[in-house]
Amino acid sequence: MTSTGNAQLINQFLAENSPATTEEPTVLRLEKIRKSKKPAPFTYFYKVKNHHELFRVGQSYLNDYNNGVRSFAISSLGYQASQQRTILGLASFFDHQDSLKENLKIGIISDNLFLGPFKTIVQSSSAKGMMLNTSTASKVQILVHSFYGHFDFVDLNELIGFANMPDSTFDELIKEFLGQFDLVFWDVPELHKIQTERSSYYPMIMCFDSLTIIVAQGQTRREEVDRIRTFFGGYGINLKGLILDEPGNPRANNPETKRPWWKRWFN
Amino acid sequence: MKRYRYISLGVPLLSGAISCYLYFSQNIIATVSLGFKSVSNETNSPTNAFSKMLGENNDTVSPQEIIEIASSQDFLHAVASAIMTNENFDKLNLNPFSAKKIEPSYKLFPECEGDTDCQTLELSKKLKDFIDIRQHSLVKTKFFLDVKTLDLYTSRALLKIVTQAMVNSRIESMRRGLSEQRSMTHELIEKKTKELNNINFAKITNEFKLLAANYESVERRLIDLNAAYQSKQFEVGRMEIVLRQTDNAINRGASDNDREIFSQQETLRNQISQMTRDIHSFEMQKGSWGTSDGVILAQLKREWRQKKNELARLPSQKHSVTIVDKFIEQKDRDSNFTNFEYMVAKQELVNLKTKTEFLSEEKKQLVTKKNELEQKLEQLKPGFEYLKLLEGKQVQIELLESTIVPDIVFDQRAASETFFKRAEKEKIGIFSILISLFVMFCVLVYRYLFDSRIFNEVEAKRSFDGVEIIGVVPDFEQF
Numbered sequence: 001m002t003s004t005g006n007a008q009l010i011n012q013f014l015a016e017n018s019p020a021t022t023e024e025p026t027v028l029r030l031e032k033i034r035k036s037k038k039p040a041p042f043t044y045f046y047k048v049k050n051h052h053e054l055f056r057v058g059q060s061y062l063n064d065y066n067n068g069v070r071s072f073a074i075s076s077l078g079y080q081a082s083q084q085r086t087i088l089g090l091a092s093f094f095d096h097q098d099s100l101k102e103n104l105k106i107g108i109i110s111d112n113l114f115l116g117p118f119k120t121i122v123q124s125s126s127a128k129g130m131m132l133n134t135s136t137a138s139k140v141q142i143l144v145h146s147f148y149g150h151f152d153f154v155d156l157n158e159l160i161g162f163a164n165m166p167d168s169t170f171d172e173l174i175k176e177f178l179g180q181f182d183l184v185f186w187d188v189p190e191l192h193k194i195q196t197e198r199s200s201y202y203p204m205i206m207c208f209d210s211l212t213i214i215v216a217q218g219q220t221r222r223e224e225v226d227r228i229r230t231f232f233g234g235y236g237i238n239l240k241g242l243i244l245d246e247p248g249n250p251r252a253n254n255p256e257t258k259r260p261w262w263k264r265w266f267n
Numbered sequence: 268m269k270r271y272r273y274i275s276l277g278v279p280l281l282s283g284a285i286s287c288y289l290y291f292s293q294n295i296i297a298t299v300s301l302g303f304k305s306v307s308n309e310t311n312s313p314t315n316a317f318s319k320m321l322g323e324n325n326d327t328v329s330p331q332e333i334i335e336i337a338s339s340q341d342f343l344h345a346v347a348s349a350i351m352t353n354e355n356f357d358k359l360n361l362n363p364f365s366a367k368k369i370e371p372s373y374k375l376f377p378e379c380e381g382d383t384d385c386q387t388l389e390l391s392k393k394l395k396d397f398i399d400i401r402q403h404s405l406v407k408t409k410f411f412l413d414v415k416t417l418d419l420y421t422s423r424a425l426l427k428i429v430t431q432a433m434v435n436s437r438i439e440s441m442r443r444g445l446s447e448q449r450s451m452t453h454e455l456i457e458k459k460t461k462e463l464n465n466i467n468f469a470k471i472t473n474e475f476k477l478l479a480a481n482y483e484s485v486e487r488r489l490i491d492l493n494a495a496y497q498s499k500q501f502e503v504g505r506m507e508i509v510l511r512q513t514d515n516a517i518n519r520g521a522s523d524n525d526r527e528i529f530s531q532q533e534t535l536r537n538q539i540s541q542m543t544r545d546i547h548s549f550e551m552q553k554g555s556w557g558t559s560d561g562v563i564l565a566q567l568k569r570e571w572r573q574k575k576n577e578l579a580r581l582p583s584q585k586h587s588v589t590i591v592d593k594f595i596e597q598k599d600r601d602s603n604f605t606n607f608e609y610m611v612a613k614q615e616l617v618n619l620k621t622k623t624e625f626l627s628e629e630k631k632q633l634v635t636k637k638n639e640l641e642q643k644l645e646q647l648k649p650g651f652e653y654l655k656l657l658e659g660k661q662v663q664i665e666l667l668e669s670t671i672v673p674d675i676v677f678d679q680r681a682a683s684e685t686f687f688k689r690a691e692k693e694k695i696g697i698f699s700i701l702i703s704l705f706v707m708f709c710v711l712v713y714r715y716l717f718d719s720r721i722f723n724e725v726e727a728k729r730s731f732d733g734v735e736i737i738g739v740v741p742d743f744e745q746f
Binding site: 046047048049050053054056057060082085086088089117212214215217218219220221222223225239240241242243244245246247 | 270719720721722723724727730731734735736737738739740741742743744
């Protein structure tokens, strides 16, 4: 991987049928490549096509980070894949900032770890339990998928599963959990899910420092963006900005965003 | 269009599909065309020729009127009646062009429930689609009658009925026109006759004729009198001159001086004559002259010249005083008779003048009266002439009415028999393209105006003023 960000290496995983593949040598090799600044000699690499745009986007978030913002929420109108790609791009950007501290702990929290772009990476990650101490309850263990020490994936559903704990304990748990990371990216679920279980998601929403909405060009409507903005604005979360998605990316099939064909044609 | 590509593609496709469906779902229409000629404007038209012979300008039918026959309600009703009474009515296919199912004729008007008048009326409404008249593109008097139905047999049968109906219609129309003209002329004649009777036109005419005859008689008499007066006046003038000359001659007579001169002249002439003879005698005896004879002859010649000069010096006298006296005596005798004649002639001249003046006065009165009557007749003359013309016209119209010949002549054979669909491929294609373009334009405009989707960074900035557009979602590729 290179440090310039022009060709961001995000992931490499070994072919499942490769008998010589082990976790330890891969990590070592990745670390070695990163430090030697040589091109990775692996078979599968992912490279950012629009690296200029990633740099532009990443710089904006880096400024916020330098200003003390630690928790970034990325939302959209059903474009989960775009959300995940944005988070991966940003996480890689931060991971490779030499100006930041050496072992920057980046957490990615999503309810779709095994779907979309996250899937391959999470599958290549090593799962381990994270022990959290709360003042009122016993110790709580949360499963964390760590990708070679670069970033840790946490299942949001698991986190929400603790919502039945007393409010104060859950809030404390969330804070304790977030304290484990230097930087957290929230892959925000679709709005209708949050609205259905508003109380469960409330502690999570309150952890957002800034909200970014992904706008699919030619698909997302003004009123839809306004609805998300208004919803999170009700919780005091300011809209950081909009990230435009290229036209043609698939949209999640959910009842909220699905419109009858004649409406899609005429409005 | 790129933004709304589905609509841009969908609308023309939909339009095309509908057009195809419409084209292929049409019935095939059988058309029979028959040419005919309007001879109403031609000199060889029988009715026209007869009209011209009578001096009547027959009304002509314009091409537009002929074309409009096909849409005339009366005509269509007449055709419908003829169809309804046709023996093959049940075999005719009178279904509309858009019919999905072919029904027999008797089932076409279920709402009429067997009422013939209702069926005729309904059929006449349908006939508008079946019958068409069009003008030849080059020959103004040439037309084509097109009959279109859903089968050829019906088209042919209908063509026969329509041609007969057209001929009947034209004859009826012409007869109606002439009949109206006749009744109008009759009314006008009655009205005009009444007017002329009221002002006693005949009496005025007779009076004028009498006056004219009287005037002519006076005129003739006046001419005769004038001639007699002129002649008499000439005669009187001549008599006056004769009398005056006679008086002058009597008064003048032969004077003493004249008588003396006349006597001297006679004496001198006698002396000259005697001396001439003597001289001549001397000259004849010239050889035997003595010495004194020559002196005597010279003496004679000297005296002869002297007398000749004296005669020449006296004033000349044409007539002898004796003759003048005889003439005066005769004229004096005649003058008594001439004077009597003159008195008589002068009296006659006065009488003639009196008569002429009387007749002139009478003539003047007659002229005044005649002029008055003439003026009156001049005023009445147009009315009278008009009446005469009307009477002539009535006769002409009656003659024309009894000899009407249709002013349209149909060809012997049908011009063509064609089969086609109501909407042609080209027409439906062009219509489809135009409609799809229009609909597409409307839909695109509507979509653009009411589309709240965000298509690019500029629109995003415009829609969310103050919100940062951070960038574009990172995209990855595998290599």
